[in-house]
Amino acid sequence: MIARGFRTAAFMLAGFPISLVAFVLIVTLFSVGVSTLIVWLGLVVLLVLTKVVSAFAAANRNLIRGTLKVDIPTPRIELDQTGSFWRRYLNRMIDAQMWRNIAYLVLSFPLFVFEFPLAIVGIVILPVGLFVLPVIAALHVMLAESLLGPNTTERLTEKAERLQASRARGVDAAEAERRRIERDLHDGAQQRLVAVAMGLGRAKSKMDSDPDAVRALIDEAHADAKLAVSELRDLARGIYPAVLGDRGLDAALSSLAAKCPVPVEVHVAIEPRPPAAVESTAYFIVGECLTNVAKHSGATEAKVNAWREERPSGDLVIVEITDDGHGGASMRPGGGLSGLADRAATIDGVMTVVSPVGGPTVIRADLPCVW
Structure with a gap:
């Protein structure tokens, strides 16, 4: 104040x-x-x-x-x-x-x-x-x-153009997400379930002739079935994590920070809770950014700040991810940060990247609560 x-x-x-x-x-x-x-x-x-x-x-x-x-x-x-x-x-x-x-x-x-x-x-x-x-x-x-x-006409025209562009980007992002889910199912859980079926089939054929081999095959099928369940659970969590729906963005972002190998400081002040689409978008932006911090930035620490800001045009949820790495990040066509910007655009949000060579890197997403 x-x-x-x-x-x-x-x-x-x-x-x-x-x-x-x-x-x-x-x-x-x-x-x-x-x-x-x-x-x-x-x-x-x-x-x-x-x-x-x-x-x-x-x-x-x-x-x-x-x-x-x-x-x-x-x-x-x-x-x-x-x-x-x-x-x-x-x-x-x-x-x-x-x-x-x-x-x-x-x-x-x-x-x-x-x-x-x-x-x-x-x-x-x-x-x-x-x-x-x-x-x-x-x-x-x-x-x-x-x-x-x-004036009113210009604002409506600009909004229509922006929504048309964000809709196109949203369709592309949804299509990319669909392909990712199909790939993960095909390469992961589906292969595990095929292995379970084949193992049970071999066990069935040896039921009378080799009980010891049957026991080993059933154990192997059981292990594959548990791995398939785990992979399906991880896939479902990637679509919409349970902690986000149950406990909100504060707990979800803290969970992401705890899994990051780079120390992350988290501050969240978002009350009341925004719509689910805003929460999930913020969650996945933070998750992808922290993955990039761990893999590419060379940072020793990172910060995640999320807050709700009142505007005359409607409330915004603002998320900032900062790291002290070597910088140089940018939104290139087809790159990971461009994909995050596309995800933000589906709800009329805007993402900006400031990352001079030598750092620090600041990634900010302004996500409207009404669109």
């Missing part, structure tokens, strides 16, 4: 000078541009204004992302590339998003003026900083999202 209060104060203090400069430039350039349109100089000034507006809109999105941890996507301004230079920039000037950016930069100036002295008070009087500033900042973010972010 204290960290959130300081981030909010930093947003308000840093936003005031940015907003002041933006307001002065917009008012000045707009006034000069409109008043000199009759001599064509105004058109050049207004074109400069579009660049200034776009730059300050991006600066405000970056400020909100960096301090308040809210990502506002950059809306697309469509330009007709077939027309002349002046036609393209005229289209930019009359684009609805350009005027929405201007509206935010103008309206946010008095808001930042109010927030600036309030932030100073919040730094001195702690209750104001902890309880009042975040509420004001949340209202400010709502204004920014409505004006600086994509």
Whole structure:
């Protein structure tokens, strides 16, 4: 809570000078541009204004992302590339998003003026900083999202494109998982059961002539049957582990960490429990990442953090796996990390990998609880 209060104060203090400069430039350039349109100089000034507006809109999105941890996507301004230079920039000037950016930069100036002295008070009087500033900042973010972010049509279009892509990746991931299960059944439990059947058949043929051999064959068939049961149990656990369904993600991730040969520190704070699809996705991402840590990273320790985060668009379950290995991991087409990203995409989740050469490696999955 204290960290959130300081981030909010930093947003308000840093936003005031940015907003002041933006307001002065917009008012000045707009006034000069409109008043000199009759001599064509105004058109050049207004074109400069579009660049200034776009730059300050991006600066405000970056400020909100960096301090308040809210990502506002950059809306697309469509330009007709077939027309002349002046036609393209005229289209930019009359684009609805350009005027929405201007509206935010103008309206946010008095808001930042109010927030600036309030932030100073919040730094001195702690209750104001902890309880009042975040509420004001949340209202400010709502204004920014409505004006600086994509409009409803763009958001729906982007969501449809993202869901279409994630559906295709999900189908591929499901097909790969089906092939893996078929392979494991064919190479494992099926072969064991065939051996059991053959052993019992040989025992049946020797029932009367060689009782001692029958006993040995039955013992061998019994051992194969137990191995087949064990392999089927492991296969079923790979599809959906019992500990995950019975005790939740905390116990399941702790179980994975206990099996990893590299020491793993686990911190889980996810209440209430997310949907089963989110839990299973998080579980398999952590499991695969810890396997990679043990096999390829050269790490001496690893950490797994999982928490639930509230967002205006819906809660997220965030999972981070960090190791101190030699780094260099990346999501290559057909690779294991790409497969995990595909699994996350089936529930509209996003996975990122930061792994510079020399380490450390940080793998993060943002998994929405509603999709």
